[in-house]
Amino acid sequence: MRLTRKISARLSAHRRSRFAGPAVLLVALLTTGGLYVALSPASAEKTADSTSEIAKGKALFLVGCASCHGKNGEGILTERGNQYGPSLAGVGAAAVDFQVGTGRMPMAQPGSQALRKRVVYTQDEIDALGAFVASLAPGPSVPAADEYEAKTDDPEAVSRGGEFFRTNCTACHNFAGSGGALPQGKFAPSLVGVSEKHLFEAMLTGPQQMPVFSNEVLSPQDKQDIISYLKKNEDTPSYGGFTLGSIGPVAEGMFAWLTLAVVVGAGIWITSQTARSKKTKKGDVA
Amino acid sequence: MSATASTNGTSPAARKKANPAGAVATWADERLGLATATKKQIRKVFPDHWSFMLGEIALWSFVVLLLTGVFLTLWFKPSMGEVVYNGSYDQLRGIEMSEAYASTLHISFDVRGGLLMRQMHHWAAMLFIAAMLVHLMRVFLTGAFRKPRELNWLIGGLLLLLGILEGFAGYSLPDDLLSGTGLRIADGLVKATPVLGSYMSFFMFGGEFPGDVIIPRLYIAHVLLIPGLLIALIGAHMLLLVFHKHTQWPGPGRTEQNVVGYPMMPVYAAKAGGFFFIVFGVIALMGGLMTINPVWRFGPYNPAEVTAGSQPDWYMGIAEGLLRIMPGWETHIFGITISWNVFLPGQIAPIALLGVVLAYPFIEQWVTGDKREHHLLQRPRNAPTRTAFLAAMISLYGLLWAAGGNDIIATTFKLNLNHITYFMRAAIFVIPPLVFILAKRWCISLQRHDNDVLLHGYETGIIMRDAEGGYSERHLPISEDRAYTLTARQRDVVYTGANGTDANGVSAPKARLDRLRAKASHAWFADNVQKPTAEKLEEGHHHAELEHDHQAPLEGHAADGHQFDGHHDVDGETLRH
Secondary structure (H helix, E strand, O other), X not given: OHHHHHHHHHHHHOOOOOOHHHHHHHHHHHHHHHHHHHHOOOOOHHHHOOHHHHHHHHHHHHHHOHHHHOOOXXXXXXXXXXXXXXXXXXXHXXXXXXXXXXXXXXXXXXXXXXXXXXXXXXXXXXXXXHHHHHHHOOOOOOOOHHHHOOOOOOHHHHHHHHHHHHHHOHHHHOXXXXXXXXXXXXXXXXXXXXXXXXXXXXXXXOOOOOOOOOOOOOOHHHHHHHHHHHHHHHHOOOOOOEOHHHOOHHHHHHHHHHHHHHHHHHHHHHHOOOOOOOOOOOOOOO | OOOOOOOOOOOOOOOOOOOHHHHHHHHHHHHHOHHHHHXXXXXXXXXXXXXXXXXXXXXXXXXXXXXXXXXXXXXXXXXXXXXXXXXXXXXXOOXXXXXXXXXXXXXXXXXXXXXXXXXXXXXXXXXXXXXXXXXXHHHHHOOOXXXXXXXXXXXXXXXXXXXXXXHXXXXXXXXXXXXXXXXXXXXXXHHOXXXXXXXXXXXXXXXXXXXXXXXXXXXXXXHHHHHHHHHHHHHHHHHHHHHHOOOEOOEOOEOOOOOOOEEHHHHHXXXXXXXXXXXXXXXXXXXXXXXOOOHHHHOEOOOOOOOOOOOOOHHHHHHHHHHXXXXXXXXXXXXXXXXXXXXXXXXXXXXXXXXXXXXXXHHHHHHHOOOOOOOEOOOHHXXXXXXXXHHHHHHHHHHHHHHHOHHHHHHHOOOOHHHHHHHHHHHHHHHHHHHHHHHHHHHHHHHHHHHHHHHHOEEEEEEEXXXXXXXXXXXXXXXXXXXXXXXXXXXOOOOOOOOOEOOOOOEOOXXXXXXXXXXXXXXXXXXXXXXXXXXXXXXXXXXXHHHHHHOHHHOOOOOOOHHHOOOOOOOOOOOOO
16 A cells, blocks of 8 residues: 555656656557457467468469459459459458358359358358458457357357347348348348357458448357357247248238138138038939 | 938927026026017028128127127236336346336236236237138139129128228237337338328427327227227128128029028037137137247337338238339429329228228129119139239239238348339339239130030040040030029120210210220120020030930940949949049
């Protein structure tokens, strides 16, 4: 106590010195900078990756990606100034892992949205591509397994994830994650059967039309809870019978009318029955 | 075929053994006088035709609704009080929600058979309104709304409206995310009323949306007010049906004065009772096999949340479609915003639609000036304008319905959501008129075909070669019964209007209205094909006889074609089927 009082007294004595302002500024800058280095989602660590991995990634990139994204991932503009392929500086390895790992990249053809399809690269190749893209500029790195693995046995995580899901995701992806339509031919894809890692990366990097849910918006814990909720739903049986696609009342209406046709058919059958009590063969004389 | 008395005995047959059921009936009859009271009714005759069963589907669905609904009220708590869920469904445990939603989850997961009852209730509601709608279409197409049944038509229209309101109230009760979104739209519709909107909304929700009174209010409407009205109106509908007697299709022995069919007891009671069990069984299968409104997936309502695929149940689909394709027009005047984008599709359009539906019998009656009673039905082709009008309305309904599900269509068929919207905006004005013209011409050509069949007989499919080597198809006269049925319709009279001015050159009162009526009558009936006159028919028969004589040398020959005319017995003829 005495010591702190002593120090504060001495500091207080110099508080009007002309060096006080710059000194405080220096301390503040050092603290925030140091904290940032210590706490930021460090892609910097990844730069320690062997240069050979980056070189391998660059070789793959030049073959498979450069035609749209440019030889250095700088992006290519069309003559009209639209994006032909966007710049990849700062998208990070996580974006590459998602886009290439779900088959969305490389695109088969330009369209309103990259479609999910067969994955054409091995995981090693995807990692190398990711290393190359991450080397362009710092960006989110591929999450570790313990960050994204679903905790379906933790009821609190599941119900908390459900709240986050309904608040942030259902507006586009539908209540059951079945997907939904967006303007101009775009759409939010189904989330059913998407791997936990890709779910996490999608939230982190915001692919296609999706907004970025950075770790400042939805903490890694929140993301993991959402994944836990989705995976819990996949593990839960469909209590009501066939789900009819879990797309809401439109499908239900269609089945109601189909069933009405069945009931009308029953009505046709009933009215075609005569009042006879016994079945008689054709030609029998009663 | 039927079991009839096989003796000529003079004393009535008596039962040998005493029947216990008979004893009970006698006991009751001696005290209640049921036999006298019901004697007439149990002999009531109902004609048999599949199209008369459509309303019955609605009736039996309503019975299922009552039965399952009573079950649900035993556990449902119509309260918006906040509770923490602690039931069996893991994904929502520990979440705050209204008591209404919590008790719906309780019914779904913790009450034995609760989910089955919930799903049956909801499926029965979907079927109830669908059956009412197809019943309405049947009555419309066959002209069964004509005098003396106009009031029953009005009652039916009100039943449909009440059914839809009842369905919407039920949709809102569970207080899940979808319910709340639906209520939010209802709130928007109310608020779109010029000047009064916000006051009406505050009155409805007891303050700002969503408040805490709307669920209890809707609950009373859903379980007491509207069902009470529905039961009363269904009762009136059925009483009028018994009073008017059922309509029937024309045919030999069927006139405007009689009804040909089976008596209520035992035949029709057995058929109707059996049909109830079929409807019940189908609904039970639906409830057991197909998920409807999985409230547990939607989560509790929270005004800050919404889900893709938020749609109303199918019967509100056209209102949804109207809202979705309406351009965002608004007018600002004297500091007030008039939201045409919600007011027109949400309030004006449904009222206009209902008005047209309810008023149609009276409009048609005004045009025809026909005040006679009609108990024989019209074939849809014999009222081409009316049939075409319904076809156009169905196409409009279908388009708006599809517009209400434009997002589902976009994702399912990989289409552009905006393109669907633009298409629908034009299509609702272009396609119904085209459908009208097509359906009307189609009906008229079917009428022509009927006349051809009456005058020249039916096409046998037998190709005859005459002496000169020319080919012709053999036509043979249709049966008497069929000819009677085809001609059992009245000729349409095109109203040409009263003489505009009297001898002194003074316009007749209401001359303009009269001219309008004449124009409408012309549009309605001028293109119709009328049944052939008696002379024409005679001429046709004469012609057929001449032809018959002409073919006489071929009589008995395997290729004479007579085996198909229904008047000749031919043994071992393989061509005949």
